[in-house]
Amino acid sequence: MNAPTNAIVFDHVSKHYGDVLAVDDLSLAIEPGSTVALLGPNGAGKSTSINLLLGLLAPTKGTIEVHGHSPAEAVKAGEMGAMLQNGALIPELTVKELIDLVRRLYPRPLALDELLKLADLTDLAGRRANKLSGGQTQRVRFALAIAGAPRILLLDEPTAAMDVESRLRFWASMHDYAAGGRTVLFATHYLEEADEHSDRVIVVARGRLAADGTAAQIKADAGGHAVSFALGDQPAAGLDLLPGVTVVEILDGTATLHTSDVDATLAGLYRSTTLDVHRLKVSGADLEAAFLQLTRES
Numbered sequence: 001m002n003a004p005t006n007a008i009v010f011d012h013v014s015k016h017y018g019d020v021l022a023v024d025d026l027s028l029a030i031e032p033g034s035t036v037a038l039l040g041p042n043g044a045g046k047s048t049s050i051n052l053l054l055g056l057l058a059p060t061k062g063t064i065e066v067h068g069h070s071p072a073e074a075v076k077a078g079e080m081g082a083m084l085q086n087g088a089l090i091p092e093l094t095v096k097e098l099i100d101l102v103r104r105l106y107p108r109p110l111a112l113d114e115l116l117k118l119a120d121l122t123d124l125a126g127r128r129a130n131k132l133s134g135g136q137t138q139r140v141r142f143a144l145a146i147a148g149a150p151r152i153l154l155l156d157e158p159t160a161a162m163d164v165e166s167r168l169r170f171w172a173s174m175h176d177y178a179a180g181g182r183t184v185l186f187a188t189h190y191l192e193e194a195d196e197h198s199d200r201v202i203v204v205a206r207g208r209l210a211a212d213g214t215a216a217q218i219k220a221d222a223g224g225h226a227v228s229f230a231l232g233d234q235p236a237a238g239l240d241l242l243p244g245v246t247v248v249e250i251l252d253g254t255a256t257l258h259t260s261d262v263d264a265t266l267a268g269l270y271r272s273t274t275l276d277v278h279r280l281k282v283s284g285a286d287l288e289a290a291f292l293q294l295t296r297e298s
């Protein structure tokens, strides 16, 4: 039998919680060595997908493979490490003791010094776990996730509640770990994180696949541009009906029209409205506009 070419495969996977359809016929394949963002709004099914991948939940329909094995087999073989949204540390232990305790549970763990270095914890090695800030705690949880040197690392909204500096340090650690050819899948609803830290973005909305590609492809496919202008106190009624317009945002007297056809929108703005248009600006799509459009459409 040929070795499986994909690290992760979801084949028509659905997951119901009673009446709630959290994951809806999701099919995708992730190549080894890629860093993939699972991007979606609240309730899109990101955590459910990660829990399915870890074998913590069973799909209602469909199958999941991890390097050709079931999730349970892959977890048992130490193929996957995960940083989930919750999970307390043992407060009495120091950072070093805790990481060493966990790494010893694995057959081929990373060296303690390497783990401390990768998670940027060398200076905090002697600190007790209950004396850490939120961002430092997340770094310890990251170290625990990679302790067994997993080939696949799953991160569920890893930077939630981190400040800007902590985020930067966290992503640097993630890239260092991924650089060894490992596969990383991280869930986020931060568009910038998906854009900056992944080489592929899988957008999910209401449990379904809404888009899949590089951040640049998703922006291009959504075809979006934004037309903005100073609206002042003029009425915004009807802007959403202009040709091409997908989303209208009004903020501090500025109207921003996200559009799939910038020429048609501009023509409509000048011909079909009586608005005084000042400080007109046309910009290329950003991931946010693409994301809004995609998660509305699906």
Ligand SMILES: Nc1ncnc2c1ncn2[C@@H]1O[C@H](COP(=O)(O)OP(=O)(O)OP(=O)(O)O)[C@@H](O)[C@H]1O
Pocket: 017, 020, 021, 022, 040, 041, 042, 043, 044, 045, 046, 047, 048, 049, 189
């Ligand atoms: N244990 C559960 N029982 C019932 N419904 C659940 C359960 N867990 C999740 N859900 C529902 O399943 C859907 C998907 O939830 P999930 O937590 O996977 O989304 P998410 O994309 O991770 O959201 P968030 O970004 O808010 O963490 C939501 O409608 C949620 O309310």
